[in-house]
Amino acid sequence: MKIMKAKDIILTALLGSALLLGGGCAKKAVDAPGVNADGTPMTGGTDIDYPAAEGSPYSETSLGAEGTLDDTGIPVGNGARGNLSLNDEGGEKSREYKLEHGRSSVGLSPVYFSFDQAGIRPDMIxxxxxxxxxxxxxxxxxxxxxxxxxERGTKEYNLALGQRRAQNALEYLVNLGVENTRMRAISYGEEHPLFPEQDEFSYAQNRRVDFILE
Known part of the structure; x- marks a missing residue:
């Protein structure tokens, strides 16, 4: 009986060792780096290049076929964001639209001014x-x-200059027969540039009066 008990003890010990070794291997597989407990790959968050969502301003669809920008910083190509009919608060109108209409309402045209001048130019009549x-x-x-x-000049000076331009345009319309009570003049100075680049073309486009219907 003593010999049988010893064999039983030896077999039990060997079986226990095998189970412990098997459990250790299973634990190592679960804790392997880059793998979750359910066997799915872990996502690191720093070296993963997630594609832009469809319709995102940064996707290829919205930037155009080449994902390029024109010289005013507006996307070009088929599906370019600049071709969408968005207002200036929620997006950008196309370059062509801004050149023709500024921020004026449909049916009205922007009027442009010479550098540091507030008078209506002959070519704007x-x-x-x-x-x-x-x-x-x-x-x-x-x-x-x-x-x-x-943007050249101080903010205070440009605010006053914009007000003079708007007021001169209002008075010009009054002289052409538009009722004064239907109009009001305000100034944004340099604060709302239509073309943000620092070049002569952009400066000329930003020296402007727009006409917005209420």
Whole structure:
């Protein structure tokens, strides 16, 4: 009986050792680096290049076929973000739209000014006359005349310059027969540039008065 008990003890010890070794291997597999407990790969978060979501401003679809920008910083190519009909608070209008309309309402045209000047230029007279005609044909509408400047000069000076430009445009429209009570002049100075680049083209586009229907 003593010999049988010893054999039993030896077999039990060997079986216990095998179970312990098997359990250790299983634990090592679970804790292997880069693998979750359920066997799925772990995501590190620093070296993973997640693709942009469809329709994201940074996806290839929204940046265009080449994902390039034009010289004003607006995406070009098929599906470019600049081709979308977005307002200036929520996105960017196309470069072509901004060149033609500025921020003016449809039917009205922006008026541009010479450097450090607030007078209506001779080449802007046709635009002012067309704006006056449009406003007289839409007598139920009011208009906000927004004065802007380029970024050169102090903010205070540019704010005052934008106000003079807007006020001169308002008075010009009054002389063309538009009721003063339908219009108000405000200034943004340099704060709302339409073209943010620091070059002569952008400066010329930002020295502007827009006409916004209310």
């Amino acid at each position: 046709d635009r002012m006359e067309n704006n006056a005609l449009f406003l007289k044909q839409t007598p139920d509408s009011n208009v906000v005349i927004e004065g802007n400047s380029d």
